[in-house]
Amino acid sequence: MRISVLLEKFKKGLNAVDRIVASKNTLPILSNVLIKTEEGQVVLSATDLEIGINYYLGGKIEGEGSITVPGKVLGSFVNSLSEEKITLESTNGVLFAKTENSEANINGMAADEFPIIPKIIGKEVLEIDGGLLKTAISQVVFSASFDESRPVLTGVYFIVGDNMLKMVATDSYRLAEKTINIPTNHKASFIIPVKTIQELYRIIAGGEKIKIVVSENQVMFLLPDMDITSRIIEGDYPDYEQIIPKNFKTHTSVPTAELANTIKTASFFARENANNIKITLYPDHLLVEATSSQLGNFKSQIKCVVQGEENEVSFNARYLLDALGGVDSAKVKIELIGKINPGVLRPDNGSGVIYIIMPLRS
Amino acid sequence: MRISVLLEKFKKGLNAVDRIVASKNTLPILSNVLIKTEEGQVVLSATDLEIGINYYLGGKIEGEGSITVPGKVLGSFVNSLSEEKITLESTNGVLFAKTENSEANINGMAADEFPIIPKIIGKEVLEIDGGLLKTAISQVVFSASFDESRPVLTGVYFIVGDNMLKMVATDSYRLAEKTINIPTNHKASFIIPVKTIQELYRIIAGGEKIKIVVSENQVMFLLPDMDITSRIIEGDYPDYEQIIPKNFKTHTSVPTAELANTIKTASFFARENANNIKITLYPDHLLVEATSSQLGNFKSQIKCVVQGEENEVSFNARYLLDALGGVDSAKVKIELIGKINPGVLRPDNGSGVIYIIMPLRS
Structure with a gap:
C-alpha cells in the first residue's frame, strides 16, 4: 500500500x-x-x-x-x-x-x-439531525443500568413509529424518556448498548444528517464520511409506560440551577445516608433537607408557588442531580403524589423529556 | 461565638x-x-x-x-x-x-x-509583586526532587542579596534557576518545601504585594488579608553554580512550541527506553530522534541556523518538556557542549530563567 x-x-x-x-x-x-x-x-x-x-x-x-x-x-x-x-x-x-x-x-x-466488520443488511428507519440526537442522548443515557444481570436495562431503548422517535433508559430506580417528533413511515424498536450510544455521542459533530439502519440483531448509524455498526441487545424491554404517573397531588416549578445547587450541597450531608434527601412542598416554598449523624444537618428553601396539597418525598440526591442535568429549561416542573410514589421532573418548555424517580424510605 | x-x-x-x-x-x-x-x-x-x-x-x-x-x-x-x-x-x-x-x-x-500556628519573629528580607513571584514559581518548582533521601533538594532554594532574588530547584538530573532584579538591602538564603511553594502559587492572585519574612527555621509570606507560615528545610544547598556551563561548542534558537510538540511525539516512542531521545544540531536544522524496539522509530527536523560544530546529545524527554514549559518566549536558545556534558535551555528574551539538563547515554 x-x-x-x-x-x-x-x-x-x-x-x-x-x-x-x-x-x-x-x-x-x-x-x-x-x-x-x-x-x-x-x-x-x-x-x-x-x-x-x-x-x-x-x-x-x-x-x-x-x-x-x-x-x-x-x-x-x-x-x-x-x-x-x-x-x-x-x-x-x-x-x-x-x-x-x-x-x-x-x-x-x-x-x-483484523476482524471483519459485517455489512448490515437492514432497513433505514429514520433520518435525524445530529445535534438533535446528541442532545437526546445526553438527556437519557445516564439513566441506563450498569447491572449486567438484566442486560436489556444496560441499553437505551429506541422506539420508532407514528412520526416519533422515543428514547428510553432506566435502571429500575429511575427512568428517562425523550420524545422527538420526526417524520417516519417505519415501525421498529431496538435496544442499543450504552457504549455504542456514548461513542455515537462523541462522534456526532452536530448539524450532520444521520441515518439509522436496523437489521434483526444489528444497528448502523450512517454519518457523512463514516458508519458505526453495533450489536443490538437481545430481549424484551419492560413495559415502562405503566410506571409513568398520570395524576399528581402536588406540583410546582422552581429555577433548575438553584434546585441543582441546593441538592448538591444537601447530597454532601446525605452521603453516609445512601444519598437520601427529603423534599417537601409547602404552599410557598420547596424545602430540601439532609441529615448526617456524623457531619450535622442541612436545610434550605426555595421560594415557589405550589399547587395542591402539602407533600414530602425522599429521593436519592444523585438521581435528582442527573435528571436536573438533563432539564434544558430555566425552570423545572416537579410533580409528586406521595411518600411511596415516584416523583416526576420535566423541563417547563415542553422539550419532550421526562424523568421518573422512585421514592426512598425517609 | x-x-x-x-x-x-x-x-x-x-x-x-x-x-x-x-x-x-x-x-x-x-x-x-x-x-x-x-x-x-x-x-x-x-x-x-x-x-x-x-x-x-x-x-x-x-x-x-x-x-x-x-x-x-x-x-x-x-x-x-x-x-x-x-x-x-x-x-x-x-x-x-x-x-x-x-x-x-x-x-x-x-x-x-487546634495546634497553634507560631508567630514568626524574623526580618523582612524582600517585598515582591505577586504576579512576578507566581511566574517564577511556575518556572522552577518542577525541577525540585521528590526523593526524601536528600531533603535539601525537595525544596526551592531562595537567595536574596545584591538587589536580586534567585530561585533554584534541582533533582540532580536537571536544574532550574530564575533571577529577578529587585531592590533589597538584605542577604539571606533559605530552602522552602515544595508543598509550601505550591500552596503559595495557588493562593497568589497576581497584582498584590507580598512580603517575605525569615527567621532561623521559618519563613512567612505576608499577603493582603492573609499570612502563610512554613518551616524551612534544614541543611546546606549544594554549590549548584559550578554545574552551570559557561562555554558552549554549539548553539541555536528554535520555535519553543514547535520543539515542545516534536519532543512530545518523540517521547511516545521513547517511553520504553527511559524517555531517551537524541537531539542533533546540524548546520541548518535540529533533528529529534527516538527509537522503540516494540513500536518503531521516529525522527523529525526543525529548520534553524546553528552556530558552531555539529553536535549530538541524548536527554530525558520529560526534562526537556518541563523546561520548555517554563520558557516564556516564542523562541528557545539551546546550547550544547558535547555528548557527556549538560545542555542548556533558556528563553531568548532574557527573562532570567535558565535550565540545565544532564545528558543520557545514547
Whole structure:
C-alpha cells in the first residue's frame, strides 16, 4: 500500500475511530487501526467486536493494499504534525509514515488478521439531525443500568413509529424518556448498548444528517464520511409506560440551577445516608433537607408557588442531580403524589423529556 | 461565638485556607478549619503542621469565641450559597451557619485542641509583586526532587542579596534557576518545601504585594488579608553554580512550541527506553530522534541556523518538556557542549530563567 492523504482529514478520521480501539484487550489486533484502500477510497477501521467503525477519506492511491498499526502510536504521531499532507507506505508489516519534516516507522500487523466488520443488511428507519440526537442522548443515557444481570436495562431503548422517535433508559430506580417528533413511515424498536450510544455521542459533530439502519440483531448509524455498526441487545424491554404517573397531588416549578445547587450541597450531608434527601412542598416554598449523624444537618428553601396539597418525598440526591442535568429549561416542573410514589421532573418548555424517580424510605 | 460576615469574603477566605487542611491525616483536628474572633477581626486558620495559614476578614462580632469544623463540610455548604451574608454561631461544639434561605448545623471540635500556628519573629528580607513571584514559581518548582533521601533538594532554594532574588530547584538530573532584579538591602538564603511553594502559587492572585519574612527555621509570606507560615528545610544547598556551563561548542534558537510538540511525539516512542531521545544540531536544522524496539522509530527536523560544530546529545524527554514549559518566549536558545556534558535551555528574551539538563547515554 502506498497512499497520500490530507493530514487534517486523516487526523479527523483517526480521532473518530481511535476511541473504539480497545486499550486493554486480550486480542492485540483489536488495539490496532486498519488502514486500507477500497474502491478508490482510503478507509480507516476499528472495532472492539461489539462496535465497528469505518471512516472514508479521499486521497491519492499510488498502490493498493492494507495494514494495521497500533491506534495510539499512529494517533500520537499524527496528532503532533502540522503539515498539509502525509504519505503512508506499508512494507512487511511496518508502516512508514512521512510528512515534510517528520517520519516514523511504526510496527504493525497484517490486515488479514483484523476482524471483519459485517455489512448490515437492514432497513433505514429514520433520518435525524445530529445535534438533535446528541442532545437526546445526553438527556437519557445516564439513566441506563450498569447491572449486567438484566442486560436489556444496560441499553437505551429506541422506539420508532407514528412520526416519533422515543428514547428510553432506566435502571429500575429511575427512568428517562425523550420524545422527538420526526417524520417516519417505519415501525421498529431496538435496544442499543450504552457504549455504542456514548461513542455515537462523541462522534456526532452536530448539524450532520444521520441515518439509522436496523437489521434483526444489528444497528448502523450512517454519518457523512463514516458508519458505526453495533450489536443490538437481545430481549424484551419492560413495559415502562405503566410506571409513568398520570395524576399528581402536588406540583410546582422552581429555577433548575438553584434546585441543582441546593441538592448538591444537601447530597454532601446525605452521603453516609445512601444519598437520601427529603423534599417537601409547602404552599410557598420547596424545602430540601439532609441529615448526617456524623457531619450535622442541612436545610434550605426555595421560594415557589405550589399547587395542591402539602407533600414530602425522599429521593436519592444523585438521581435528582442527573435528571436536573438533563432539564434544558430555566425552570423545572416537579410533580409528586406521595411518600411511596415516584416523583416526576420535566423541563417547563415542553422539550419532550421526562424523568421518573422512585421514592426512598425517609 | 456569634458573628456575621459577608458571604463572598468568607468564601474567599475559606477557599484559601481549605487546601492546607489535611484530608487523610492521623490527627482529626487537622482536617478542621479554625474560626475565631481576634482583635475585632474574624480569623480563619488551617494547618498541616508544616504550613499554617491565617486569613483575616472583617465582620460584625456579636459574641467573641472560636470553634473548629471540618473544612470540607463547611466549604461545601458555603460554596453552594449565593446570599449576601452568613451568620455563624457556635454552641457546644456545633457550628450553626445560617443565611436567608439555608442553614446547617455542622459538628465541630473545641478550638483549644487546634495546634497553634507560631508567630514568626524574623526580618523582612524582600517585598515582591505577586504576579512576578507566581511566574517564577511556575518556572522552577518542577525541577525540585521528590526523593526524601536528600531533603535539601525537595525544596526551592531562595537567595536574596545584591538587589536580586534567585530561585533554584534541582533533582540532580536537571536544574532550574530564575533571577529577578529587585531592590533589597538584605542577604539571606533559605530552602522552602515544595508543598509550601505550591500552596503559595495557588493562593497568589497576581497584582498584590507580598512580603517575605525569615527567621532561623521559618519563613512567612505576608499577603493582603492573609499570612502563610512554613518551616524551612534544614541543611546546606549544594554549590549548584559550578554545574552551570559557561562555554558552549554549539548553539541555536528554535520555535519553543514547535520543539515542545516534536519532543512530545518523540517521547511516545521513547517511553520504553527511559524517555531517551537524541537531539542533533546540524548546520541548518535540529533533528529529534527516538527509537522503540516494540513500536518503531521516529525522527523529525526543525529548520534553524546553528552556530558552531555539529553536535549530538541524548536527554530525558520529560526534562526537556518541563523546561520548555517554563520558557516564556516564542523562541528557545539551546546550547550544547558535547555528548557527556549538560545542555542548556533558556528563553531568548532574557527573562532570567535558565535550565540545565544532564545528558543520557545514547
